[in-house]
Amino acid sequence: MLGYLFVANYFLLGSLGRNAVSAFNVAKFGGTSVANFEAMSRCAAIIENNPNTKLVVSSACSGVTNLLVELANGVADQARRQEVLNQLAQIHNEILDQLADPLSVEKEVHIILDSVATAAEAASYQTSTKLTDHLVACGELMSTHILAQLMRERDIDAVRFDIRDVLRTDSNFGKAEPQLDAIAQLAQDKLVPLCQQQVVVTQGFIGSDEEGNTTTLGRGGSDYSAALIAESVQAAGLEIWTDVPGIYTTDPRIAPKASPIPEISFSEASEMANFGAKILHPSTLVPALRHDIPVFVGSSKEPEKGGTWIRHQVESSPLFxxxxxxxxxxxxxxxxxxxxxxxxxxxxxxxxxxxxxxxxxxxxxxxxxxxxxxxxxxxxxxxxxxxxxxxxxxxxxxxxxxxxxxxxxxxxxxxxxxxxxxxxxxxxxxxxxxxxxxxxxxxxxxxxxxxxxxxxxxxxxxxxxxxxxx
Missing domain, CATH: 3.30.2130.10 (VC0802-like)
Structure with missing residues (x-):
């Protein structure tokens, strides 16, 4: 607890002297951070412990996007298609069953699951990038219903918001380009007023074009969309919560003696993201860099361990x-x-x-x-x-x-x-x-x-x- 309170206070101190319009942070939680009821509960605790967090961006539950991609690629075998649909239902129902009041969001989640089944059948006959985006977006749409309700049950005044009403993109399905001016205006009109009153839970990875069609920013786009949202509301800071306590000298699964990096520059972190460091999407830092928004990367499993700060200026710049x-x-x-x-x-x-x-x-x-x-x-x-x-x-x-x-x-x-x-x-x-x-x-x-x-x-x-x- 003390470690995380230090992190929260450090974020607040980092915002002093800056001309941020919004004096709140954006927190993004990845798929492993919302994998199940226990994981979501840890997310809620992190939000409770930092009153500056007013906007929460959530990925789909772990494994869900891969299942949705399989359906979107077209599954002609009806038995396999039903097996995937059952897996999707099981992942979400297991979390719903542990809520105090599952009925409050169960209907919304099952409506989305029904739409997945319909779209999956259509994809078994003919696939398209537009249909793929419609399908793979459903993971985030379901997880945010559940996360918002779990937070409310912990007495957090939370409301779910459909980010497609703000995150406007072009119609390049699968790797849509954000329309920055439109996003900024819509965010100021729709998101900022909500965040001043409640904690807003919304989706990463997805957006919509001018026709109202669902689009996605590409695999890994949850981080990027969180940064775009943080930029659009002119947030004081962006928190990226994942399954490891910060950025390491390399992937610890490959080199067990890899060590965490307490602080890293935007330039170094951008290079790491561009060259495959899984902890950040390559485009994540661009919006943060444009508006000098400090980025913190930490583990939702162990928030007390702190994490990595990404800033313009750092105290140490080693050769390697x-x-x-x-x-x-x-x-x-x-x-x-x-x-x-x-x-x-x-x-x-x-x-x-x-x-x-x-x-x-x-x-x-x-x-x-x-x-x-x-x-x-x-x-x-x-x-x-x-x-x-x-x-x-x-x-x-x-x-x-x-x-x-x-x-x-x-x-x-x-x-x-x-x-x-x-x-x-x-x-x-x-x-x-x-x-x-x-x-x-x-x-x-x-x-x-x-x-x-x-x-x-x-x-x-x-x-x-x-x-x-x-």
Whole structure:
């Protein structure tokens, strides 16, 4: 309790001197934090212990989104479809059964489950990105009904709010782009007045377009939507509650001696998120950075352990801060003798990629070839694919080679482009690994490389021992 009260007070102190319109915090709880009744009760306790938290953003219960994605991808086998629907009902009914007054929200949850069944049957005949967004959004819609009621039963004056009334996006289903001006205006009109009177419980990950269709911001978009909401209400702080006490030097499941980082800069945390650190969605920090909103990352299971602060300025900026791993990488290599001393070849390549809305993460070039990586950003999961139409257009310019089953390892730090000698230490540690691609120099905060997924964790372990444990 004392640890968390320190955190809460620290957030309050961090807001002093800033011109925030809203003197309250936004707290986001991930899927594991709302997995069951006990987990939701811990969330409610965290909210009780910090009176500055007035806006709560919730993910779907753990495992629910994966089940909904399976249905959205089309399940022709009726028995399997019913099995998934039963699993969804069981997850939510087990929590409902432990509420003091389940009937107050049971009807709303079951209405949503009925709509899932109807949409799942439709998806078994024909899938679409629009139908997928409609389906996968249902997890958040159900969890927030239950969480708000649980909070009310703990004497928290809480109200559920449908974020689709505020979080306006375009109609790019699966990875919708937020419409910032519209969100800001709607939030000031609809959300802020509510937050001044009650604790508002709303959904992450989802929004709506101008037609009223449900959209999603892509997998992991709950953090991003929480940051967008915090920005729109000009919150004093953003809390991201997950299942680990802050950001670590790497994933503790890979390197058991990984240690928590008490404080990290926006730049470092952005690099970690972009390069696969699961604790934050890559886009999360952008809205917070725009409005200088401090971000706290902590464990809803153990809030007394504190967590990691993400700020513009930090006291310590070490050469090596952390290691990140991002798998499901696809590398595309384009080769053509016409590249040699030629003008405009890369412009043509990127014109084709832009035409097909293909995002490029990393790129390296030689005289007659260019290699680039693609990353998954929508709700489909798995490794990203180069669309056949894009491949055919590229093949008119050059040969196209595609390699999958790759992972990206990123070493995150500070002033790396200005430091001498460390590269020898890094690459001597990796001398037994076949590095498929190396990127360095564009940012002073990272050095990254691709290798086969079968050896990626071994590379992380060796680097962590050499750079962080000695």
């Amino acid at each position: 801060r952390a290691l990140a791993l991002r798998c499901n990488q696809t590398m595309v290599t384009l080769r053509s003798a016409n590249m040699f001393h030629a003008y405009g070849f890369l412009a043509k390549v990127f014109e084709i990629l832009a035409k097909h809305k293909i995002s490029v993460d990393l790129i390296t070039t030689s005289e007659i070839s260019v290699s680039l990586t693609l990353d998954q950003t929508d709700t489909s999961g798995g490794a990203p694919e180069l669309p056949q139409a894009a491949r055919e257009e590229l093949e008119e310019l050059c040969t196209v080679e595609i390699e999958q089953n790759l992972c990206l390892v990123a070493l995150i730090g500070n002033n790396m482009s200005e430091s001498k000698g460390y590269a020898k230490q890094v690459f001597s540690t990796l001398e037994d690994f076949n590095l498929r691609m190396i990127c360095y120099g564009a940012s002073p905060h990272n050095l990254c490389f691709l290798l086969h997924e079968s050896v990626s964790k071994s590379a992380i372990q060796k680097l962590h021992r050499e750079l962080f444990e000695n």
